[in-house]
Amino acid sequence: MLVVMKATEFVNPGQVPVIVADCPLYTQQKKCQWKFPDEVGESKMVCFMGFLHIEMMSQECGGKLLAGSGWDRMFALAKIFNTGVAASLLSGKHVKRTRYAYQLTLAWLHVLKIQAYEGYCQEGYGPHESMEMWENRLRNNAPTTSYWLTVRDYLRINCRLIRGQRVRNWPLTLNALEDLCPWLFAFGHTNYAHWMPVFLKDMANLPDTHPAVHEAFMEGKFVVQRGDKKFSLMPLDQSQEHSIKFLKEDSGPKGLYAQQEEKEINELSKPEVLRAIDEFEVACFSASSEKESLEHPESSAAEQKKFLNHLKELCNLAKEDKIVSPFKEMGTELITLDTGEVIDHEISNSLREAPNIGKAMFIEFVRDRIEKATKPLSDVIPRANLLTFTNRPPVDLKKGASKLGSAKANTALVTKLFMSLQARPDLNIDDFFKHENQHEPPSLSDQGKLRSGTKSDILRCLPGMPGPGPSPSAKEASVVVLDMAAVIHIIKTQRARVFGEYTQMDLMPYLHSLMTDRTTRVDEVWDKYIEASLKSQTRVKRGGTAGYRTQVSAKIPLPKGAQWQKFLKDSQNKDELFQYISDELQKTTAGSKYHLLTTKANLVLSNKPTDLEALSPCQQEEADTRMMLHLRHTAEQGHTKAYLRTVDSDVVVLAINLFHELGLSEQSTTSQNCWDLKNAKHCPSSTRSQDVTLYQQCMELAKKLHGMRGQLTQKSPTPSL
Incomplete structure (x- = not known):
């Protein structure tokens, strides 16, 4: 800075020097001005950013x-x-x-x-x-x-x-x-x-x-x-x-x-x-x-x-x-x-x-x-922690914190109780550890959330399991009822680039592969995602908070690969996607030879004029019980054989238990394996009696659990307990 002052005075006597610098050099210049006011102070020269x-x-x-x-x-x-x-x-x-x-x-x-x-x-x-x-x-x-x-x-x-x-x-x-x-x-x-x-x-x-x-x-x-x-x-x-x-042209001062x-x-x-x-x-x-x-x-x-x-x-x-x-x-x-x-x-x-x-x-x-100069200029400026598109709040941060806090509380509590036990030598230590120290026992719950098992284990009791793929009787069915939430997870986004192309390029070829020459009706049943639902906790466990929201419209690019799975983890994404596809399916199949029924929220859409009073509107939240309504409607319309496509064991249990009430003569369901429900309903005599009893009890329990979510009727405005 002194050199600049001397050079300026030599070139243009009497001129006030102005030094231009970026922020780091400007910082050092200002510190020098404040430290040496007589030599390079603010009255001697101007520092410019x-x-x-x-x-x-x-x-x-x-x-x-x-x-x-x-x-x-x-x-x-x-x-x-x-x-x-x-x-x-x-x-x-x-x-x-x-x-x-x-x-x-x-x-x-x-x-x-x-x-x-x-x-x-x-x-x-x-x-x-x-x-x-x-x-x-x-x-x-x-x-x-x-x-x-x-x-x-x-x-x-x-x-x-x-x-x-x-x-x-x-x-x-x-x-x-x-x-x-x-x-x-x-x-x-x-x-x-x-x-x-x-x-x-x-x-x-x-x-x-x-x-x-x-x-x-x-x-x-x-x-x-x-x-x-x-x-x-x-x-x-x-x-x-x-x-x-x-200066750097023609090698400049190089060398x-x-x-x-x-x-x-x-x-x-x-x-x-x-x-x-x-x-x-x-x-x-x-x-x-x-x-x-x-x-x-x-x-x-x-x-x-x-x-x-x-x-x-x-x-x-x-x-x-x-x-x-x-x-x-x-x-x-x-x-x-x-x-x-x-x-x-x-x-x-x-x-x-x-x-x-x-x-x-x-x-x-x-x-x-x-x-006012009440704080030093050098004090750290607190960050605003502004949330942006790329700086998003962490996911599941509270879960880890709550577990750590619970562990610390348990440690402190057990330590205090054990010290009080030492002061009472006449007490039995076995009686001391018989009592729980939490409102929710860890053996039954995880941070207040009920632990669950593997639901598909209920199907192990089913006798006469055939190999993978549709059974021969499924090919004779005149009705195909699809659990569309499962179908969407099965189909990968390959050819389509945007949401507007997904139905025609990826979804329809798969649906046609499930039909035969005997197929005259296709029922596509979608789940509904209600915010205040009994299943909201289960969705969170399955990663419902790990997804990201994306608007669904014809020109929006379709997520690919792992991004598609993340997209499907968000309930609002699926709700918008399901309703969008329902409208697209109705338009796409308007001139088809088969009769298409597809659900959209509480309503049912059809590609042909038909009486839908028995199906629409419907307050059922899940496709599990709603598929049973559609099966009963097919029987009332004169169909005798139906084919269900799902990956949910609940649908298998309900279909078996309600077989006679639905009014069908033959019914086949494809889950991860294929089941002929007409034969499965009558278990062979070689099956162990305890397995049959256990399976019947499981079916009754599943039916009661689904009854808590809503009776098997479209007229119930609220779940019946």
């Missing part, structure tokens, strides 16, 4: 805000950038490319907002809300729109920062930096969050401490124009990067590091030599060549045309439903652009409150550490 590095940091913040939302993949789908380049936009490594992506995003959001508002005005009769009121209503009620409005506000701050530099507007630049500060606190950029307020405070005091420097900044001398192009001014630290690039004198001569003389060469080339070739345009390169017709084409590609993605349109998604959930994944409300609320959280932390920092 480089705007190029601030922009790079702001693009990193933008990457954290946008990561996981599908924003980067949107550019890949529009073929503006390839997948790797699009992913690099989130890190802000390429400043110019990321800046271009931000400009496209702002224009894209503006066009979609205008289109959505025009569509709103065309709906019904007026009076309609103003655009501002309409936007505020969406911000408060539609999480997806609210998120992208937040993104828009952040990108506008970045664009104002760039514009302030390009047009030499010092107040606009400082205003953009002040608006950027809360985001530094929200996203945990602690270095810049510590020192950006200090820099802004110094710049606010500049008219009093260094009026000449402030006047120069107001004239636009806080940026550099290295060429004659319009709107091409750049920050001081970016100009320094260009000078370093010139001179051991020769300090030659290295210094090269570094001092080469920029001037390059400048002289450029001026000579301009003077020599200006007469023979056409006059060079002074317009900014991005204002050329070719660049403007490219920008418009890219903007049209992005708008077409939303128009063709390849991505979600932010201003048309009026649901109560936040969803991603590309995959339609539904984000937790906790994350949605965190992103909505991010500006307010950062602003509160910024105001508190300025008040306590700069204005």
